[in-house]
Amino acid sequence: MSMAWRRLGGSPWLFAGPAVAAALLFVWLPMAATLGLSFFDWSLLRQEATWRGLDHYRGTLANPDFHLALVNTGVYLLALLPLQVGVPLVLAFALMRVQAKATGRVYRTALFAPSVLSFPVAAVVWLWLFNPTVGFLNTLTGMAGVPPQRWLSDPDLAIWSVIVVAFWKSFGLNLLIFLAALANVPRDLVEAARIDGAGGWRRALDIELPLISPALFFAVVTTFIVVLDEIVGAVDVLTEGGPYRTSSNLLYFLYERGFRHFQFGEAAAVAVLIAAIVAGVTWAQFHFGERRVHYD
Amino acid sequence: MSTTTDAIAERGPPGPIVNHDADLARKRPEVGSARVRAPTRRGGQLLLHAAFIAVCVATLFPMLWMLRTAFAPSQDVFRATLSLWPDNATLGNFAAAFRLHPVGTWFMNSVVVAGAITLGKLAVSLPAAFAFGVLSFRGRDAAFALVVGTMTVPYVITLLPTYVAVAGIGLYDTLSGVIVPTIGHCGFVVFFLRQAFKALPRELFEAARIDGAGPWRQMVEIALPNIWGAVAAMAVLSFLGAWNLYLWPHLILDASEHKTLSIGLKLFATTGEQGGEWGPLMATALLAALPVVVLYLVAQRQLVSAFATSGIR
Incomplete structure (x- = not known):
């Protein structure tokens, strides 16, 4: 049979080959190259590599700007994790309890709508709302008797403004994930609990919540990805990491080192550090998430 | 986990989700306590709807404000107001945007980039997903792990070396430089389509094999027509992702007339005098948002299933 296939040009590798080649060429090879690059001094302009060992890692870890980016990334995470998990979770539970299903779908459509926009579009829309002189938000604060705010250029406010935009633009994805998970909770389990006299809250907390815990873990991962990766589109448009780097994050720091100062070796070291964080979180999600599932 | 993805992958084009909801609605009255608790429930439902309407309006507001500003005549843009629609709505901001920047070219570049990435990902992923899901051969599992990993x-x-390579082969500041490396990031598409292929009954292929159909014919004539729903979901998801790309095209594209809408917007927002051309900028943002919002409304079911699966993987 395999000979007949080969005659027809049907080797399975003709099917799978392009995808395997693409994965190697555009993901695995660049990944290895980044790791290698992080041990060298190398730039596009001066195409000559000098071995630096762990210097870039040492230098990066000692760089005050990196510290600031790291702290800011921590602030983004501390603010966005509870928001991005908690708010969509409450909305998902509430949406499952809407009895008019067609209306419920309209709500879902509206709530997910910002999530289909790109970060730069979301950022430009909010740039206009945030405008200190004629923006809508200061019109609102004016009506409330609060003095106008410089949402994006006040060092105490800028990072929170970016957080609001990131939350607005990305909570919908976690909402969908929770809704899908809740829809898969076996109805007979919930019904059985109801017959046993468990109230709505008990059913939600003791049955549905533990059963969707893998989705909760995944929502944590998507939030990490938003903060470490996608948010850069909002940071770049809204504040360019400023004022005084107060809204920068790790990826923006990488962007500045690599593509403003063209320190590729240093930027590679930052990329490895970011990837290590993401890999650690993903690993934890699989490890703890899977264990929770098998528990049931 | 896998049962969920299988179930989602199995959902064909017509609307089983609706049927599923209808089933639930039909089952509800069977529960004895429902009638007794009806009054409080109705009050609760009313509160629930009120809360959801408030949250939905707040969520949609920034987009509605963009819409308002995009169609507002220039003297109306800066008026402190709460009204959601301008008096004397006009298309002047669109004309102004096209005068200020090559917005039409940006739009076409976005279409080309998103279209090519979508087609490229599908062209690479479909045969691979078919091989991983239906054919059996030595090294299959390792190859699958390599791709889906x-x-x-x-x-x-992957950013820095890919950037260096793209610049090295002369693709800096070209759309191809944006498109080609992005096609390589198709692990999820392969994963999703393989689930769909796997869900098809084996007998389908046995019969075709006995009739002498080779694997290409099996894929194109037998498997593909049965998984259009999954293919559509991945097409929409890829298009959306590619349309919204930011950092990569931002690094690769330099000249203004080579930019896509997403990165053109940043250029637009940061050039021009303080005080800003907010009307034309919002008109441009609207053009960047419109295709994905329309796509979302048209293909919502495919998109939701794709996004939800991405969460369950």
Whole structure:
């Protein structure tokens, strides 16, 4: 049979080959190259590599700007994790309890709508709302008797403004994930609990919540990805990491080192550090998430 | 986990989700306590709807404000107001935007980039997913792990060498430089389509094999027509992702007339005098948002199933 296939040009590798080649060429090879690059001094302009060992890692870890980016990334995470998990979770539970299903779908459509926009579009829309002189938000604060705010250029406010935009633009994805998970909770389990006299809250907390815990873990991962990766589109448009780097994050720091100062070796070291964080979180999600599932 | 993805992958084009909801609605009255608790429930439902309407309006507001500003005549843009629609709505901001920047070219570049990435990802992923899901051959599992494992790699770590390579072969500041490396990030598409292929009954292929159909014919004539729903979901998801790309095209595209809408917007927002051309900028943002919002409304079911699966993987 395999000979007949080969005659027809049907080797399975003709099917799978392009995808395997693409994965190697555009993901695995660049990944290895980044790791290698992080041990060298190398730039596009001066195409000559000098071995630096762990210097870039040492230098990066000692760089005050990196510290600031790291702290800011921590602030983004501390603010966005509870928001991005908690708010969509409450909305998902509430949406499952809407009895008019067609209306419920309209709500879902509206709530997910910002999530289909790109970060730069979301950022430009909010740039206009945030405008200190004629923006809508200061019109609102004016009506409330609060003095106008410089949402994006006040060092105490800028990072929170970016957080609001990131939350607005990305909570919908976690909402969908929770809704899908809740829809898969076996109805007979919930019904059985109801017959046993468990109230709505008990059913939600003791049955549905533990059963969707893998989705909760995944929502944590998507939030990490938003903060470490996608948010850069909002940071770049809204504040360019400023004022005084107060809204920068790790990826923006990488962007500045690599593509403003063209320190590729240093930027590679930052990329490895970011990837290590993401890999650690993903690993934890699989490890703890899977264990929770098998528990049931 | 896998049962969920299978169930989602199995959902064909017509609307089983609606049927599923209808089933639930039919089952509800059977529960004895429902009638007794009806009054409080109705009050609760009313509160629930009120809360959801408030949350939905707040969520949609920034987009509605963009819409308002995009159609507002220039003297109306800066008026402190709460009204959601301008008096004397006009298309003047669109004309002004096209005068200020090559917005039409940006739009076409976005279409080309998103279209090419979508087609490229499908062209690479469909045969691979078919091989991994239906055919059996030595090294299949290792190859599958290699391809799908790319889902776990943050693209940040591929950025610098890919940039150097693209510049090295003269694709800097070209759309191809944006398109080609992005096609390589197709792990999830392969994963999703393989689930769909796997869900098809084996007998389908046995019969075709006995009739002498080779694997290409099996894929195109027998498997593909049965998984259009999954293909549509991946097409929409890829298009959306590609349309919204930011950092990569931002690094690769330089000249204004080579930019896509997403990065053109940043250029637009940061050039021009303080005080800003907010009307034309919002008109441009609207053009950047419109295709994905329309796509979302048209293909919502495919998109939701794709996004939800991305969460269950």
